[in-house]
């Protein structure tokens with residue numbers, strides 16, 4: 001796996017993604033109200049907040065599943081208001097889901113290979129033959145996928161249909177599938193939810209390694225405060241769809257609004 | 268003891284990615300091919316070839332077609348017979364208008380016609396799924412069958428209202444029409460089925476097959492991998508209908524030798540859907556198992572009483588056959604809802620670790 005293209009137009013530390021005044025409504029439900037924040041290249045950015053705060057909705061806006069009624073998203077210097085998920089993928093945004101969204105009937109290997117789809121160029125004719133260039137391409141990508149499999153330590157389950165795997169491993173495979181896309185921005189929606197302590201520690205290690213080895217920028221939703229404080233460079237806090245705090249973990253921890261939100265002070 | 272990969276280490280990815288990574292599987296395939304190509308034509312009589320083998324291969328091909336759509340891409344279709352009909356009628360018109368062009372060329376071309384029609388009727392699949400899509404394909408089935416009956420141009424205004432297959436030759440030997448020998452017809456069908464099965468296997472084991480299965484298993488995640496849903500689904504419709512169209516052309520030209528539009532009725536669609544389900548959704552080998560069970564088993568059952576010397580009336584045999592096949596299908600589905608292909612897999616897995624239980 002090679003590090004993402006450093007010439008993507010954004011240098012480390014610059015703003016990779018900017019969310020400006022985004023509002024999202026579902027009929028009468030205001031999921032997100034006038035939220036702005038940015039993600040800098042190379043950082044791990046945590047998004048936290050109580051249940052129903054609009055965190056998942058925010059990720060869905062970023063990768064084009066939801067189209068906000070107001071506001072703008074700027075990614076790698078390009079501003080857009082609407083984008084389809086497959087275009088987001090093309091531009092280098094990958095993600096994992098809060099409730100694992102793997103291809104259940106496919107093996108671990110095929111799931112991660114599916115993450116390479118965009119990078120595979122051989123057309124229908126060569127695919128029919130599965131020889132020559134198509135086979136060479138398949139092998140080339142298989143090599144990358146095997147590196148990811150080694151990295152995530154899931155060699156033993158390579159050929160197991162993912163539907164049969166325990167939850168913790170499924171989350172790991174899903175991370176592998178996202179990594180296979182070699183994204184510039186990786187969105188992780190509660191990657192450690194429902195895991196035991198050991199699995200959580202492994203996952204933390206993987207996230208830190210992805211960030212440091214490949215320089216991948218990561219946006220992370222997580223409920224475990226300890227994890228958030230350890231991993232993230234900066235934290236944005238949402239509550240009832242609004243941003244209530246934004247800053248480095250130590251600042252945010254001391255912020256009165258955040259403490260109130262988590263302790264449930266009545267409004 | 269005999270079927271396992273111990274000692275067969277793969278030293279490169281190409282070997283590990285082969286469709287049959289285990290040596291014994293390769294030998295098995297070689298044996299099946301030898302049987303089909305050499306032994307069956309030598310041993311089998313004309314009846315066996317034209318009543319058992321040719322229809323079995325045609326159904327297997329149609330099942331592969333439907334399996335690519337329903338088993339691999341998760342799009343339920345009840346229009347199979349309609350798409351087969353498009354292939355058959357397209358082939359009839361093409362060879363009528365351009366009789367000098369080789370019939371094999373027209374068989375492939377009729378698959379393309381069917382693919383185009385399939386893509387058209389696949390358009391709703393972007394918005395609707397599951398039973399609703401099945402209903403949309405059902406509409407295609409009825410509409411196409413209506414065309415086959417109501418547009419006399421399609422059957423060349425024959426008074427019979429049916430396709431009457433003309434004689435066409437390959438290297439001077441007749442392959443279609445009344446003078447074509449069963450051996451010749453068998454070889455042509457077999458050749459096409461082997462070729463198209465190989466292509467289907469290549470497709471499902473590569474990028475395209477993975478995109479189909481990704482759309483089947485979790486379409487939102489597939490879209491996030493950069494897989495565009497509509498083109499992927501339409502490609503599945505196109506390839507699937509191509510296979511069904513070729514199967515339809517083969518059915519009329521190399522099996523029936525002529526066909527009324529009723530051949531392409533909804534019953535045929537259901538028959539092929541049964542083959543796919545019983546054989547195993549998302550399995551190419553399962554398509555062969557399914558076609559064998561549903562088509563060949565009744566023939567065996569019908570022939571069995573006279574072989575054993577029992578004297579039972581033809582009507583009774585027919586009823587018994589229906590009952591036995593029906594009961595078997597239900598038993599199979601209860602024992603193994605994933606079809607014969609899964610039974611086959613489990614059997615191979617048991618063999619691999621034999622004599623240990625796991």
Ligand SMILES: Nc1ncnc2c1ncn2[C@@H]1O[C@H](COP(=O)(O)OP(=O)(O)OP(=O)(O)O)[C@@H](O)[C@H]1O
Nearest residue numbers: 026029030031050051052053054055056057058098
């Ligand atoms: N597709 C939708 N249709 C209607 N309402 C929605 C939809 N998606 C989210 N919402 C609403 O938007 C609000 C924010 O939901 P969201 O899933 O973003 O919260 P979250 O912060 O991810 O919560 P959790 O921690 O429980 O995952 C909730 O009130 C939710 O009911």
Ligand SMILES: [Mg+2]
Nearest residue numbers: 055056057098
């Ligand atoms: Mg959420």
